[in-house]
Amino acid sequence: MKKPAIKIADPWDSLKEFTAARIAMGRVGSSIPLAQCLEFKLAHAHARDAVYSTLNSEAIIYYLDHLDIPIIKLHSQAQNRQQYLQRPDLGRLPDELSVRTLQENAGAYDISIIIADGLSAHAVNSNAVQLVEALVKLFRSAKYNLAPICVVSQGRVALADHIAHGLNARLSVMLIGERPGLSSADSVGAYLTYNPKPGLTDESRNCVSNIRPEGLLHEPAAQKIFYLVQEAFRRKLSGVGLKDNAGLLPS
C-alpha cells in the first residue's frame, strides 16, 4: 500500500530566493513539519550555547602574543552568567582586582583595545584575534600609542569607559560578542568611544556591527573602525555627533 502524503509542501518555494525568512515551510495539518521544527531548534541551541559559552582568554593571549603588546585579563562585577544576564549594571563595572590591575597599567595612551565576551563569548573566541591583528596594523601605521590590550570576562559595553579611563586612554575600542540571533551566534560588535569616562551612555558611542565571516569581514570591519577612530580624533568626539556626518563613511 502506498504511504499517504502527510506533509503538504507550499508551492511558492521559489520565493525563498528573495528572503532569509522561514517562508514556504509546508505543513502537517496546519502545524510546522518536523524537519523545520528541528532546524529551528538547532539554530536556537546554537544561540543558547553561545550565550553560555566562556571566553577563551588563554588562547586569545597566546595568539596575540606576536603583536608585542602587553595583555591584561579583567573581570566585571558580575560573578557568573546568571547574574550577568539579570544585572547588567554589574557587567558595566570592573571588580576590585581589575581596578588594581588597571591602576598598575595606567599610562598616557591614545587607544585602548578591549576584548569582552558580552552575550556571545563564542563570537569573540572566533573573531577577536584576526580583528585585533588587523586593527593593530592600521593603528600602528598611524602611529597611535596603544594601551595594553584588555581581555574581559562578563563584560558589557559601558565597562570600556571604566577600563579606558583607568588606563588613561583617549579613546576606547571594545570588541564584544553581540546578542546571538538564530542565524548568527558568532557576531562581534565594535564600540568606539572618544574621551571615555564612567557615566557615558550609548549616544557617546559609534558601533560597527555584525562582524563575522558571514557578515562584515574582519578586514573591511577594521578599515571602518579605523576610519571612525581617525575621525573621532580629528573632530574630538564620538557618538551621535560623529554619526550625523556618516555619509562620508565607506559602507
Place this chain on the structure above:
Amino acid sequence: MAYQHTIHQRVYRFEDLKDLLAKASPLRSGDVLAGIAAATYEERVAAQITLANVPLKQFLNEALIPYETDEVTRLIIDSHDTNAFEPIAHLTVGEFRDWLLGDEIDTSTLQNLKWALMPEMVAAVSKLMRNQDLIAVAQKCEVITRFRNTIGLRGHFSTRLQPNHPTDDPKGIAASMIDGLLYGSGDAVIGINPAMDSPASVSNLLELIDALRQQFEIPTQSCVLSHITTTLDLINRGSPVDLCFQSIAGTQQTNSSFGINLDLITEAYEATLSLNRGTVGNNVMYFETGQGSSLSANAHHGVDQQTCEARAYAVARKYNPLLVNTVVGFIGPEYLYDGKQIIRAALEDHFCGKLLGLPMGVDICYTNHAEADQDDMDNLLTLLGVAGCNFVMGIPGSDDIMLNYQSTSFHDALYLRKVLGLRPAPEFEQWLLKQGITDEKGRLTHSQAMGKLIDHLF
C-alpha cells in the same frame, strides 16, 4: 502615606503606595534590578495582604508620580469618571478582585468601568490575582474595534502579519507577505517594522502594501511602524497611511525619551482620522508597549514595571486605538528573566489593558538570552487564546530576521484557531473563503490565489 502589616511579630512597613505596589508585585528581574522588589517571599505576601486592604479610593488621593510634574498622571486623574466609579467606590483592592470574579459581573458591567478605573487600581488588583484569575476576568471583557474589518469579537482571533526584512527589500517583504496571506494571516494589520525610518523608505513600503490590498480587495489595514513624526510627515505628503503607530509608555519622562508627548500624539491622531480611510470604523491608532521600558529609559520614578505598563494604557485609551500590542519578551532577561516571568507579565498586561477598555494583543516573544523557548510561547499562546486576546503576531517560522527575536508563526495562529475553535475577523474570513485560501472549517486549501498574488508582486 505609610502602610504596614505584621506577620509573626515581624512588622513590614511600606513607605507609600508606590512602595507597596512594587513589593506586592510578583517576582520579576526588572523590579529587582531597579532595587524596588520585595526582599523575601514573606515580604511580598505581606505587601499583597496589605494591598488587599487598601481602598480603591486611596488611588485617587495618592498619586504615584506627582500630578504637577507628569502629564500621564494628569491624564489619568483628569479623565477619571466619578459616576462610573460609584458602583465600586466602596471596595478595597482585595474586595475588587473578588467582585471581578463574581458570576453576576458580566461583559457590559466591565465595559461600563472603562473610565471608572485608574491604571494603578487595575495594576494593584492584578498583583493579587493568580494567572487563572487574570484569564477568567479578561475572558469576560470584549473590546471590539473597526477600520476595514471588525477585530475582537468573541470567538474570533486575529493576527498581525509582520513581514519584516533586514534591509526593507520590497521583494523580501513581498515574499513574506504572500506566505502569510496564504496561511490566513493579516486580519489585524499588515505591519512592517522598517529597518530605516526615513520618509522615502517608509512611503515605499506603504505603497507596496496598499497596492496589494487594493488589487486583491483585502479587508485589512496596513501600517509601517515608523516614529509618529515620520508618519505625520507622510500624511502631509499624501502617502497612503491607514494606521498611525507609536510606542508609548507610562511616564512623561519615558515618552519624552521616545521623542513624544500627548500633544504630539493628539496631532497625529487627528491627522490620521482626517484621512477617513476606514470603511467599517475609524479606530486609527496602533500602539505598542512593554514592561520595563521606563526602567530602561531610567524614568520609572521608583514605580514597578507592571504599574508603569498599566499607566501606558491610559495614554492608549485616550486615542481609541484599533490595536494595542504589548511586546512582552522583547526587552530581555534583565526585565523578564524566564518563561515564567514572560507568561505572567503577558497575562497581566492583557488583563489590565482589557479592563481599561483596550483592544489588547500580545507579541508573544523572547530573545535568545532569555531563559525561554518555543514551549513557553506555546503555553502563553494557548493561555492568551483562552483569555480572549484580540491578536498576536504572525511571522514566517516565528523567526523575525530583522528584529532578531522569536515571536509566533503563521502556523501558531492556525493551531490556536483549531484547538479553541476561533475564527479570523469576519470580513477577512469571507475574503479567505472567496480566494479559496481556507474552507468553511478554516482549513487551509491553498488555491489559485497564490499564482495571482505572485504575479502581482513579482
